[in-house]
Every structure is written in structure tokens, then in C-alpha cells.
Amino acid sequence: MKNYQLLLNPLNDENPITVQVLGICSALAVTVQMxxxxxxxxxxxxxxxxSNLIISMGRNTIPPRIRIIIQLVVVAFLVIVVDQVLKAYxxxxxxxxxxxVGLIITNCILMGRLEAFAMSNKPFESFLDGIGNGAGYxxxxxxxxxxxxxxxxxxxxxYQIIPQAFYESGYQDNGMMILPPMALITVGIIIWxxxxxxxxxxxxx
Amino acid sequence: xxxxxxLFIRNVFTxxxxxxxxxxxxxxxxxxxxxxxxxxxxxxxxxxxxxxxxVNWILENYLLKSGALSWLGSRFENVDLSFLSFLxxxxxIAAMVQLIEMVVEKSAxxxxxxxxxxxxxxxxxxxxxxxALFMQEREYGTIVExxxxxxxxxxxxALAIIVLAAIRExxxxxxxxxxxxxxxxxxxxxxxxxxxxxxxxxxKI
Numbered sequence: 001m002k003n004y005q006l007l008l009n010p011l012n013d014e015n016p017i018t019v020q021v022l023g024i025c026s027a028l029a030v031t032v033q034m035x036x037x038x039x040x041x042x043x044x045x046x047x048x049x050x051s052n053l054i055i056s057m058g059r060n061t062i063p064p065r066i067r068i069i070i071q072l073v074v075v076a077f078l079v080i081v082v083d084q085v086l087k088a089y090x091x092x093x094x095x096x097x098x099x100x101v102g103l104i105i106t107n108c109i110l111m112g113r114l115e116a117f118a119m120s121n122k123p124f125e126s127f128l129d130g131i132g133n134g135a136g137y138x139x140x141x142x143x144x145x146x147x148x149x150x151x152x153x154x155x156x157x158x159y160q161i162i163p164q165a166f167y168e169s170g171y172q173d174n175g176m177m178i179l180p181p182m183a184l185i186t187v188g189i190i191i192w193x194x195x196x197x198x199x200x201x202x203x204x205x
Numbered sequence: 206x207x208x209x210x211x212l213f214i215r216n217v218f219t220x221x222x223x224x225x226x227x228x229x230x231x232x233x234x235x236x237x238x239x240x241x242x243x244x245x246x247x248x249x250x251x252x253x254x255x256x257x258x259x260v261n262w263i264l265e266n267y268l269l270k271s272g273a274l275s276w277l278g279s280r281f282e283n284v285d286l287s288f289l290s291f292l293x294x295x296x297x298i299a300a301m302v303q304l305i306e307m308v309v310e311k312s313a314x315x316x317x318x319x320x321x322x323x324x325x326x327x328x329x330x331x332x333x334x335x336x337a338l339f340m341q342e343r344e345y346g347t348i349v350e351x352x353x354x355x356x357x358x359x360x361x362x363a364l365a366i367i368v369l370a371a372i373r374e375x376x377x378x379x380x381x382x383x384x385x386x387x388x389x390x391x392x393x394x395x396x397x398x399x400x401x402x403x404x405x406x407x408x409k410i
Contacts, residue, residue: 072329105295203387203388
């Protein structure tokens with residue numbers, strides 16, 4: 001595969017969330033507002049890219065029987081680094097993300113890409129694959145964050161978008177958008193729209 | 206005793222792992238195609254969470270928490286190892302899953318065959334690590350509370366996956382718009398179920 005395909009395929013045809021069904025847990029929980037969504041997307045991209053790189057460099061020496069534990073330890077090490085960096089520089093966002101930074105360890109995107117790609121490909125390609133999948137994940141996260149924050153609290157990145165005059169004439173924020181269930185329904189609709197345009201992704205059964 | 210029952214009910218219904226926190230979503234959506242397999246996975250998850258949460262509670266309270274090492278002598282009173290918790294928790298979970306797999310294989314081969322590949326996969330089920338991290342965040346006082354919390358969380362997860370599988374089995378006979386078939390509809394269904402589960406909020410026993 002060409003290198004640019006490694007970067008671009010995960011954005012649409014092989015999107016980790018809407019096609020591979022990986023990493024959904026965190027995608028839904030951190031998207032009430034845009035800012036945590038962006039921080040989460042960046043953290044996952046960094047961790048995916050570097051764990052892919054590290055595992056791929058050692059792919060010929062890792063004994064297959066204990067590879068899962070080795071993969072988890074590498075990922076856990078990177079996640080601890082990211083967690084400490086977030087705590088040091090963006091403490092309020094890190095508070096908001098709470099356990100979900102820790103849960104990057106069990107984010108299925110990581111294990112999925114390590115198993116499916118990094119174990120059988122060269123380091124540089126694996127690094128690109130990690131960035132591509134992190135970006136595909138981030139794309140959905142930011143789309144979700146935008147929709148939910150705009151409709152749910154009338155703002156983006158914390159800045160008021162919907163003018164005050166609207167509220168005075170009776171407009172109300174949709175409180176449902178902030179609640180967890182609407183995140184699921186929004187992802188469902190995003191999948192619907194994506195498969196409407198990209199018909200080769202439709203389920204056959 | 207009433208306190209424990211309340212804790213259990215709260216974690217099964219109002220603070221359901223799937224419908225309130227979106228944990229363990231990946232296997233939830235991927236495995237919920239038939240009721241039979243989802244019952245198997247549900248039981249395995251209940252089992253693993255009920256065992257790992259108390260073990261992690263012991264680690265948290267006698268090793269990781271700030272001041273937890275004071276049983277070693279006064280020199281260790283100010284040691285705070287909590288930054289290592291991700292690494293230790295995931296190691297405990299991976300080890301426990303491996304151990305449980307070996308025990309079940311030896312003592313109950315029928316159950317082992319029924320669970321099949323799901324048992325090892327639970328190591329990366331976010332609900333298991335999530336339960337450990339919530340246990341840490343909420344600071345349960347006794348090991349009994351932690352065990353009941355773990356059992357409740359696992360039970361809620363199992364309940365959720367069985368409900369979704371039953372609905373999806375029935376949906377095979379309906380005429381769904383093609384792009385929404387499969388994954389998209391599963392998301393929307395989960396969202397609707399989560400709205401229904403929100404009706405349980407505020408229950409106290």
C-alpha cells in the first residue's frame with residue numbers, strides 16, 4: 001500500500017469508529033464539548049502512532065505467546081506519559097476527561113492496529129498507519145463534539161455561537177444533546193449518512 | 206446491608222456501564238448479534254469484573270494510594286505510587302483473565318468451550334479496566350463494597366448486551382433502509398435503550 005493511502009484510508013473507507021467498530025467507548029463519552037474531544041483525539045493519535053512504531057520495531061523479537069502483555073505494557077507506558085503531560089499543562093481538561101485518559105490503554109483502536117498492522121509491517125508504515133487511524137478517530141470525535149456542543153449548549157470551544165437575541169425570542173438549547181444517549185444516536189446518524197454516500201460499506205447480511 | 210443493595214441496584218440500572226458510561230462498547234456492538242453468544246460473554250464479564258475489582262482494591266489501598274504503604278513502617282508514609290495504577294491494574298486484569306482461563310479450562314470444560322474466544326478478549330474490554338478506575342475514583346471504603354460494586358457493574362453490562370441481542374435478533378425480519386442496516390441501527394437502538402434506562406435515575410432502596 002502507498003504511504004498516502006495509509007494516512008487517508010482510515011478517514012473514510014476504513015474509519016476506525018464507523019467501519020472497524022474500534023474505540024467507541026471513549027468516542028462517546030468525551031464529546032459533550034469540543035475542547036476535550038480535540039485533546040482526546042490528539043492524545044489517542046500520539047499513543048497510537050508511537051505504540052505502532054515501538055511494537056513494529058520489535059515485531060521480530062517479541063515472542064507471540066506473550067505479545068498481548070508486551071503490547072499492553074508499551075501502551076500503558078505511553079498513556080502514563082500522556083496523562084502526566086495533560087495533568088501538567090491542561091489540568092482542567094484532564095479533570096474533565098477523568099478515567100478516559102486511562103482507558104486509552106484498552107481503547108480497541110490501539111490493540112486492533114497493533115495486532116492487525118504493526119505486528120506485520122515496517123516501522124515507518126506502522127507509524128503512518130497509527131497517525132491515519134488516530135486522525136480518522138479524531139475526525140469523528142470532532143464532528144460529534146461540534147454537533148453536540150452547538151445544539152446542546154449553543155457554543156463552540158466554550159464561545160457563545162447562538163446569538164442572545166435567539167434565546168430572548170424563545171429559542172432553547174436542546175438539553176438532550178448533552179446527555180449520553182444522544183451521542184449514540186448521533187453516531188448512528190453519522191454512520192447512516194456516511195454509508196448513504198459510500199455504498200460499498202453497506203452491510204450485506 | 207441496605208446500603209449494599211442500593212449500591213448494587215444503582216450500578217445495574219442508573220449507572221449502567223453501557224448506557225451511562227459507554228464502557229465495553231466495542232465488544233457490546235460486535236458480539237450482540239445472537240442471544241446465545243451474548244449470554245456467554247455476559248457471564249464471562251460478570252466473572253472477571255467481580256474477581257478483578259476486589260484484587261485491584263487491595264492493591265489500591267495497600268500499595269498505590271498516597272500513604273497506603275504505611276504498613277511497611279513510618280518511612281513509607283508519604284509515598285504516593287498512584288501514577289502506576291494504570292500499569293498495575295491492567296497487569297492484574299491480564300493476569301486474572303489468563304488465570305481464570307486456565308482454571309475454567311481444567312475444571313469446567315463445557316463452560317470453557319461455550320465461552321471460546323471471548324474469555325481472552327475480555328482483557329481489553331474497557332468495562333473491566335473502567336470498573337477498576339471508577340473503584341479508585343469513588344474510594345470505596347471496604348472490600349465488600351468494592352466486590353458488590355464489581356458484581357453490579359458486570360451484571361449491568363451483561364443485562365445490556367442480552368437486551369440488545371434479543372432486539373437485534375427480531376430486527377432481522379424488518380425492512381431497514383440499506384445504509385442503516387447493522388451497525389448504524391445498533392447505535393440508534395442503544396441510544397433509545399439508554400434513554401429508557403435514564404428513567405431509572407433517582408431510584409433509592
